[in-house]
Amino acid sequence: MPAMADETLFQLLHTQVVAAAYGAGRGSGDEGLRAGLTVLEGMGFRVGQGLAERLPQGALAFREELDTIKFLCRDLWGAVFGKQTDNLRTNHQGTYILQDNNFPFLTQMAWGQQYLEEAPKFLAFTCGLLRGTLSSLGIESSVTASVTSLPA
Amino acid sequence: MPAMADETLFQLLHTQVVAAAYGAGRGSGDEGLRAGLTVLEGMGFRVGQGLAERLPQGALAFREELDTIKFLCRDLWGAVFGKQTDNLRTNHQGTYILQDNNFPFLTQMAWGQQYLEEAPKFLAFTCGLLRGTLSSLGIESSVTASVTSLPA
Numbered sequence: 165m166p167a168m169a170d171e172t173l174f175q176l177l178h179t180q181v182v183a184a185a186y187g188a189g190r191g192s193g194d195e196g197l198r199a200g201l202t203v204l205e206g207m208g209f210r211v212g213q214g215l216a217e218r219l220p221q222g223a224l225a226f227r228e229e230l231d232t233i234k235f236l237c238r239d240l241w242g243a244v245f246g247k248q249t250d251n252l253r254t255n256h257q258g259t260y261i262l263q264d265n266n267f268p269f270l271t272q273m274a275w276g277q278q279y280l281e282e283a284p285k286f287l288a289f290t291c292g293l294l295r296g297t298l299s300s301l302g303i304e305s306s307v308t309a310s311v312t313s314l315p316a
Numbered sequence: 317m318p319a320m321a322d323e324t325l326f327q328l329l330h331t332q333v334v335a336a337a338y339g340a341g342r343g344s345g346d347e348g349l350r351a352g353l354t355v356l357e358g359m360g361f362r363v364g365q366g367l368a369e370r371l372p373q374g375a376l377a378f379r380e381e382l383d384t385i386k387f388l389c390r391d392l393w394g395a396v397f398g399k400q401t402d403n404l405r406t407n408h409q410g411t412y413i414l415q416d417n418n419f420p421f422l423t424q425m426a427w428g429q430q431y432l433e434e435a436p437k438f439l440a441f442t443c444g445l446l447r448g449t450l451s452s453l454g455i456e457s458s459v460t461a462s463v464t465s466l467p468a
Contacts, residue, residue, distance in 0.1 A: 172366075172367070172370060173326050173363070173367065173395060173396060174325050174326050174329065176362075176363045176366040176367065177326065177329055177330070177333070177359070177363055178329065179366075180333075180359040180362055180363055181329070181332075181333060181336075181359075184333075184336070184337075184355065184359060185336075203336065207329070207332040207333075207336060210328075210332055211325070211328040211329055211332055214324075214328040214331075215324070215325065215328065218324060243325060244325060
């Protein structure tokens with residue numbers, strides 16, 4: 165049943181989670197938007213912690229911070245989205261930029277103005293996921309997301 | 317990265333979804349419990365619809381209702397939980413009982429009295445998932461869950 169892959173299942177559930185965070189009168193206005201983002205980020209954080217706790221012990225023994233980030237780009241992205249990130253940049257001073265040109269949670273969305281307004285809702289969980297995974301790997305971080313261009 | 321399988325990812329997210337449905341002052345008391353179950357069942361329903369919409373067209377052409385139910389036991393359960401149900405019974409009058417002796421969403425839980433009280437929260441999403449999938453396959457149904465014994 166290739167069309168019912170787990171990846172699809174996770175994405176479908178994520179879509180419902182975003183909808184629930186902004187449903188039933190919640191999430192209207194700027195304050196509501198922020199409240200929803202906080203909820204989604206927190207859920208991502210705890211899922212990230214859970215994933216990290218299930219890693220083989222050997223995977224946790226990264227020597228360099230950059231190795232940990234590469235692990236996120238390759239293995240975490242692979243487990244969650246079935247692919248790797250397209251690019252990783254760093255200023256070698258603790259700032260890392262992970263680029264995904266076809267981020268699955270965004271490519272599902274419709275095009276246009278609403279897209280730009282809605283995009284943060286579909287990024288918050290993944291920001292939390294990265295932050296939670298890093299936290300369990302011993303790295304306190306701040307993770308933000310930005311959309312610089314619309315997916316093809 | 318076998319320990320970070322998609323199945324785990326889905327289960328971790330489901331756990332967070334249940335927690336969110338009962339967090340932040342919601343879900344206290346009988347009325348709150350029912351409200352949370354309705355939310356979870358609705359999310360499951362829409363995920364089930366989404367899965368069914370992604371099925372190959374051939375899979376939708378079941379002749380007999382029983383074939384559709386077998387599809388749920390084998391393929392849907394496989395996609396969601398990585399295994400099949402343990403047993404399927406029917407009275408041949410439209411009632412089907414799917415039995416899973418180690419339902420993944422329950423085996424994660426702690427044992428004891430709290431388990432029995434919490435169990436419905438961890439069954440509602442899957443009830444909705446079955447109902448939503450069946451709905452998209454053209455079968456209107458009522459899906460309920462019961463725990464007859466604690467998983468080993």
